[in-house]
Amino acid sequence: MPQKKLSIRIDGELISAVEGQTILQAAKANGKYIPTLCDLEGLTPVGACRLCIVEVSGTDRLFPACTTPIQDGMSVTTTSKRLTQDRRISLELLLVERNHVCAVCVSNGHCELQSMASAMGISTVRFVYNYPKLGVDLSHPRFVLDHNRCILCTRCVRVCAELEGAHVWEVTSRGIHSRIVSDLNQKWGESRGCTSCGKCVQACPTGALAEKGWAVEEMVKKNDKISALVHRREVQV
Amino acid sequence: MKKVKVATVWLDGCSGCHMSLLDMDAAIISLAQKIDLVYGPLVDTQEFPEGVDVTLVEGAVSSQDDLNKLQKIRQRTHLLISLGDCAVTGNVPAMRNSIPVNKLLQRIYVEGAQEGKIVPTDGVPALLKQARPLREFVKVDICLPGCPPPAKTIATVISDLVDGRKRETGLAVKFG
Numbered sequence: 001m002p003q004k005k006l007s008i009r010i011d012g013e014l015i016s017a018v019e020g021q022t023i024l025q026a027a028k029a030n031g032k033y034i035p036t037l038c039d040l041e042g043l044t045p046v047g048a049c050r051l052c053i054v055e056v057s058g059t060d061r062l063f064p065a066c067t068t069p070i071q072d073g074m075s076v077t078t079t080s081k082r083l084t085q086d087r088r089i090s091l092e093l094l095l096v097e098r099n100h101v102c103a104v105c106v107s108n109g110h111c112e113l114q115s116m117a118s119a120m121g122i123s124t125v126r127f128v129y130n131y132p133k134l135g136v137d138l139s140h141p142r143f144v145l146d147h148n149r150c151i152l153c154t155r156c157v158r159v160c161a162e163l164e165g166a167h168v169w170e171v172t173s174r175g176i177h178s179r180i181v182s183d184l185n186q187k188w189g190e191s192r193g194c195t196s197c198g199k200c201v202q203a204c205p206t207g208a209l210a211e212k213g214w215a216v217e218e219m220v221k222k223n224d225k226i227s228a229l230v231h232r233r234e235v236q237v
Numbered sequence: 238m239k240k241v242k243v244a245t246v247w248l249d250g251c252s253g254c255h256m257s258l259l260d261m262d263a264a265i266i267s268l269a270q271k272i273d274l275v276y277g278p279l280v281d282t283q284e285f286p287e288g289v290d291v292t293l294v295e296g297a298v299s300s301q302d303d304l305n306k307l308q309k310i311r312q313r314t315h316l317l318i319s320l321g322d323c324a325v326t327g328n329v330p331a332m333r334n335s336i337p338v339n340k341l342l343q344r345i346y347v348e349g350a351q352e353g354k355i356v357p358t359d360g361v362p363a364l365l366k367q368a369r370p371l372r373e374f375v376k377v378d379i380c381l382p383g384c385p386p387p388a389k390t391i392a393t394v395i396s397d398l399v400d401g402r403k404r405e406t407g408l409a410v411k412f413g
Binding site for chain 2: 095099100101102103104105108109111114117118121122123124125128129131132133134
């Protein structure tokens with residue numbers, strides 16, 4: 001059955017999209033940029049980071065572009081003073097919540113959180129830093145999990161469940177106490193489900209998941225390989 | 238032309254930001270002709286002077302002494318710049334923040350020491366509970382993140398201020 005074509009407007013421009021696409025997918029397909037952080041092509045979108053929020057005419061609510069399906073006749077605004085302000089607040093909250101010390105991070109210079117802050121021109125935050133005490137899991141022979149650098153984007157959770165099929169990662173607790181855990185909150189190195197494939201590490205946008213043995217600035221993620229793997233599959237799930 | 242009075246201050250940081258300040262190559266010569274460096278690690282003045290136009294502060298606020306200095310600087314400075322990640326975010330000095338101060342000092346000066354196992358108290362300022370960015374204590378006019386901020390960015394900001402322009406937007410900024 002051929003997919004139904006829909007007409008929507010993005011920033012005033014008339015765009016032809018396919019039914020079932022999200023606002024983000026339609027925007028991308030038409031060369032429109034919407035900032036994202038938790039989104040990774042090939043994984044189910046979850047709307048965790050709230051950077052991709054857009055305005056939809058007819059309502060005051062803001063919608064995450066990555067999880068909102070398009071509707072015929074929809075008119076979307078991707079850039080406005082309000083959106084810039086709200087996206088900035090979301091990012092600043094991510095920066096103050098945990099200990100993002102770029103200067104000593106393996107991913108310094110290759111971090112999506114850091115580069116997004118630069119792209120938004122963030123030179124300081126308006127909130128008080130939280131400086132929580134968080135652990136580092138070094139139990140896996142090849143990889144390390146540093147909760148200080150985690151932004152709870154859940155890319156690791158999704159790539160492990162959807163692509164590797166192991167579903168080792170999960171999020172435990174709620175709100176500010178939320179943590180990424182392996183298996184049933186066991187040490188990563190003791191996980192019986194983990195295949196040590198490293199997809200979670202490559203998908204992670206920050207230095208939260210990294211390969212062991214790298215010094216500051218040396219961990220370069222290859223998350224384009226994750227998307228490439230998805231596209232090589234015959235059956236899309 | 239009246240020279241612009243500039244001061245630099247080194248709180249809880251590694252002096253890397255001051256190194257970056259000195260690393261602006263030939264720009265420093267033309268800048269030196271327009272500014273009067275009145276206070277800082279690079280000049281021999283003991284007391285922070287009154288009526289400073291621009292002060293660049295490197296480092297986090299880590300001790301009571303840092304805080305006293307910062308408050309005096311704020312009173313005597315027209316425009317205060319947080320120079321570098323420690324001054325802007327807390328950065329490396331703030332990595333001690335989840336450890337109680339007495340435990341921290343005990344670990345370093347007693348458990349970690351080969352000899353002279355005693356926590357120093359004479360002639361050293363008492364640490365605050367946490368190392369925190371300047372902005373959480375005083376009003377900051379411009380933030381220049383980076384570890385260190387690139388020399389070119391520092392040069393641009395100071396030159397702009399000297400020429401009477403305050404610019405914060407449009408600057409290339411990066412943490413780390």
